[in-house]
Amino acid sequence: MDVQKILTEASAKVGPSGQEMEVAEYFAGQFRPFVDEVTVDAMFNVIAHKKGTGPRVALFAHMDEIGLMVIAIEEDGSLRLGNVGGVDPRILPASRVWVHGKERLFGTIGAMPPHLMKPEDRKKNYERKDLYVDVGLPVEKVRELVRVGDIVTFNVPATPLLNGQFAAKTMDDRACVAMLVETAERLRKLQCDADVYFVGSTQEEVGSRGAETAAFAIAPDLAIAIDVDHATIPGSRPNTTVELDSLCASIGPFLQPKLLKRLMDCAAAHHVKLQTTVAERNTYTDGDEVSLARDGIPMVLLSLPLKYMHTTVETLDIQALQEGSRLLSHFLSELDAGWEDDLWI
Amino acid sequence: MDLKTLTELRAPSGNEQPLRRALLAEIKAMGLEPKLDRLGNVVVVKPGTQGAGAKRVMLSAHMDEVGLIVANVTEEGFLRPLPIGGVDPRVIISKRVLCGDEAVPGVIGAMAIHLQTPEDRKRVLGYDDIYVDIGAKDKAEAQAQCPMGTYITFDTAYVEFGDGFVSAKALDDRVGCYTLLRVLEGTYPCDVVAVFSSQEEVGCRGAKGAGFAQEPDVALVLEGTTCNDLGKVPQPEQVCAAGAGVAVSFMDRSSIGNKRLFAQALELAQAQAIPFQVKGSVSGGNDAGVIQLARGGVPTLVLSVPCRSIHSPSSVCKLSDVEAQLALTQALLRAM
Numbered sequence: 001m002d003v004q005k006i007l008t009e010a011s012a013k014v015g016p017s018g019q020e021m022e023v024a025e026y027f028a029g030q031f032r033p034f035v036d037e038v039t040v041d042a043m044f045n046v047i048a049h050k051k052g053t054g055p056r057v058a059l060f061a062h063m064d065e066i067g068l069m070v071i072a073i074e075e076d077g078s079l080r081l082g083n084v085g086g087v088d089p090r091i092l093p094a095s096r097v098w099v100h101g102k103e104r105l106f107g108t109i110g111a112m113p114p115h116l117m118k119p120e121d122r123k124k125n126y127e128r129k130d131l132y133v134d135v136g137l138p139v140e141k142v143r144e145l146v147r148v149g150d151i152v153t154f155n156v157p158a159t160p161l162l163n164g165q166f167a168a169k170t171m172d173d174r175a176c177v178a179m180l181v182e183t184a185e186r187l188r189k190l191q192c193d194a195d196v197y198f199v200g201s202t203q204e205e206v207g208s209r210g211a212e213t214a215a216f217a218i219a220p221d222l223a224i225a226i227d228v229d230h231a232t233i234p235g236s237r238p239n240t241t242v243e244l245d246s247l248c249a250s251i252g253p254f255l256q257p258k259l260l261k262r263l264m265d266c267a268a269a270h271h272v273k274l275q276t277t278v279a280e281r282n283t284y285t286d287g288d289e290v291s292l293a294r295d296g297i298p299m300v301l302l303s304l305p306l307k308y309m310h311t312t313v314e315t316l317d318i319q320a321l322q323e324g325s326r327l328l329s330h331f332l333s334e335l336d337a338g339w340e341d342d343l344w345i
Numbered sequence: 346m347d348l349k350t351l352t353e354l355r356a357p358s359g360n361e362q363p364l365r366r367a368l369l370a371e372i373k374a375m376g377l378e379p380k381l382d383r384l385g386n387v388v389v390v391k392p393g394t395q396g397a398g399a400k401r402v403m404l405s406a407h408m409d410e411v412g413l414i415v416a417n418v419t420e421e422g423f424l425r426p427l428p429i430g431g432v433d434p435r436v437i438i439s440k441r442v443l444c445g446d447e448a449v450p451g452v453i454g455a456m457a458i459h460l461q462t463p464e465d466r467k468r469v470l471g472y473d474d475i476y477v478d479i480g481a482k483d484k485a486e487a488q489a490q491c492p493m494g495t496y497i498t499f500d501t502a503y504v505e506f507g508d509g510f511v512s513a514k515a516l517d518d519r520v521g522c523y524t525l526l527r528v529l530e531g532t533y534p535c536d537v538v539a540v541f542s543s544q545e546e547v548g549c550r551g552a553k554g555a556g557f558a559q560e561p562d563v564a565l566v567l568e569g570t571t572c573n574d575l576g577k578v579p580q581p582e583q584v585c586a587a588g589a590g591v592a593v594s595f596m597d598r599s600s601i602g603n604k605r606l607f608a609q610a611l612e613l614a615q616a617q618a619i620p621f622q623v624k625g626s627v628s629g630g631n632d633a634g635v636i637q638l639a640r641g642g643v644p645t646l647v648l649s650v651p652c653r654s655i656h657s658p659s660s661v662c663k664l665s666d667v668e669a670q671l672a673l674t675q676a677l678l679r680a681m
Contacts, residue, residue, distance in 0.1 A: 074575070074576065074577045075577065076574065076575050076576070076577065077575070078575040078576050078577070086458050086459070088439075088455070088457075088461075090435070090438045090439070090455060090470070091439030091455070093433075093435055093436040093654075093657065094436040094437075094654055094659045095439065095440075096504075096512065096659055105506070105507070106504055106506035106507070108512045108654065108659045110575055110576065110653050110654045110661070111436070111654070112573055112576065112578065112582075113571050113573055113654075113655065113656075114431075114435075115431075115571070115628060115629070116571070116573055116582055116584070116626075116628065122433075122469075123469055124467070125466070125467065125468075125469055126435055130576075131576075132575055132576040134507075134510075134575055134653060134654075134661055136506045136508055136509070136510030136512075136661070136663075137507045137508050138508060141508070156441070157441070159450045159451075159452055159500075160450065161450060161451070161452070161478065161480025162449075162479055162480035162481055162482070162486070162490065163480050163481070163482050163486075164480075165478075165480030167441070167450075167452040167478075167480075230457055230459065230460060233454060233456065233478075234419060234421060234476055235456060236456070236460075237460070240460055241460075307454055307478065308439070308452070308454030308455060308456075308457065309457035310457055310458050310459070311438070311439040311455060311457070312439045312440075313439050313440070313441065313452035313453070313454055313478075315452060315454065315478060315480070
């Protein structure tokens with residue numbers, strides 16, 4: 001599988017929380033060659049099923065992206081913006097966007113030029129209310145094509161960097177969905193009894209709503225959430241980040257300890273470098289909802305480190321992603337009927 | 346050469362070679378003889394039809410664009426940039442760049458919003474905080490790829506959108522370069538001295554030498570200028586409006602438009618139905634500031650295309666304003 005190609009294509013798909021149709025269709029197509037059945041459910045979750053007779057395991061990575069929405073149309077035809085998910089306003093000035101009105105409109109985000117500002121205002125960050133989208137149309141035409149509530153997504157090409165690093169929008173968490181696609185591909189070459197569901201989930205950025213219903217529907221015996229974690233950058237505060245070049249497993253009350261040990265043992269056996277981090281309570285991933293679906297589901301969290309999360313240049317290490325699919329494929333392959341023995345002892 | 350090609354060429358002040366080479370080739374292909382002067386300006390003289398006694402009219406458009414330059418490299422292999430020209434650090438967060446002659450891709454990241462304290466959110470990231478990430482594994486690799494002094498440009502594709510608008514980097518002043526190339530296709534009674542000037546963004550250095558060397562009788566400066574017409578801005582702060590025509594400056598922070606030229610430009614625009622506006626603010630400066638003071642002084646006028654989000658990775662102008670800049674420039678040349 002050409003990871004860079006799938007990341008580049010996936011990044012360009014539209015899919016803010018609640019409107020993941022386009023990205024769901026894309027990932028459904030990517031999973032299809034490697035599994036027995038692919039469905040897109042009522043929440044737009046992509047559920048790719050590789051049938052097996054062993055334990056039922058579900059893997060979750062989310063497809064939705066942070067975005068914006070139109071909250072007002074000014075008399076001059078410019079658009080005001082609201083948030084869909086946690087967008088850092090510092091990334092907005094001079095960013096390019098798509099405005100999803102009756103037609104998909106190119107737009108660019110403008111702000112008052114600094115030399116026209118008062119000196120004290122130049123020392124402040126732009127806030128969302130100071131910014132506008134310019135779609136280059138007269139106001140009458142804008143009103144015809146755009147309504148308050150229309151979504152706005154970022155329009156940024158992907159950027160391959162040195163050493164297999166890769167920068168693009170929506171790598172949180174589409175890089176991990178790509179990891180699942182590659183896991184499905186690798187699994188074809190391995191013996192695997194497990195009944196495996198790969199889930200490209202939706203609405204994670206607004207509260208893991210897609211994962212909640214998918215976990216109910218699939219009713220897995222155990223689950224793995226795969227999401228991104230903050231990688232170290234210049235200026236990172238101590239103990240807030242992990243290293244970019246390798247995967248990370250979380251330790252804490254939400255993570256099932258025996259499953260976690262199994263994951264870490266599997267990594268050691270296959271020489272997959274695995275960092276650990278502590279989640280003293282919520283993991284702020286799909287795992288939190290999944291672990292409490294139905295009567296409860298033993299869950300672990302595997303993270304892919306990412307620099308500059310929630311910007312349009314989220315940067316990952318492609319080798320780390322590929323190590324993730326290698327680890328997951330072995331974990332699934334080695335999952336036997338005895339996995340549940342002494343789970344809480 | 347079209348505006349797309351012009352804006353996508355990478356030419357920050359002091360490193361205008363790619364654009365200079367392209368202009369030399371283009372002008373030669375037009376059958377003209379471009380020359381390079383001692384400050385790297387590309388100069389073309391096109392004699393007028395009046396022969397001896399024709400006015401010598403200098404037209405200036407600057408080649409260079411704002412950008413960044415690598416000042417040093419961190420131990421972890423990140424590039425620490427300084428701005429070339431006026432680049433507001435607030436507009437380059439989360440943007441893509443290209444570094445050096447080899448166009449090494451890089452990104453300008455920032456701490457994730459999840460990890461920011463309330464103080465972090467308020468603080469403006471300045472050039473002490475900003476770095477470019479090229480994915481280098483360490484300092485040695487970063488230095489090998491992008492040593493100190495490497496010029497950096499925005500990586501922005503040219504896009505036409507909406508009702509005849511363009512989004513691109515470097516519209517300031519590739520619009521002027523585009524207009525000046527088109528001017529050179531025509532013939533005028535006066536002698537035309539076309540100067541594609543260097544280093545405007547760092548102090549109008551190219552035009553200073555060219556203004557002296559070319560000894561013009563009159564000078565017209567073709568520019569892209571600030572436009573702040575969107576976002577419910579009160580009229581006095583708008584400066585000019587995109588789509589309302591070429592902006593004629595009565596005054597900016599570096600020069601006062603010659604009163605006779607100014608009046609002539611407005612009369613010609615009205616008579617020939619060329620869309621125009623008077624730039625509604627005394628702001629910005631440009632090559633006119635140095636050309637007007639060359640030798641014993643030169644009557645000078647600035648004709649600009651309004652550019653929204655000027656000096657940012659994604660500036661915007663309207664193509665009809667570029668056409669108006671060309672039309673008014675040619676009207677003035679024909680009247681000289």
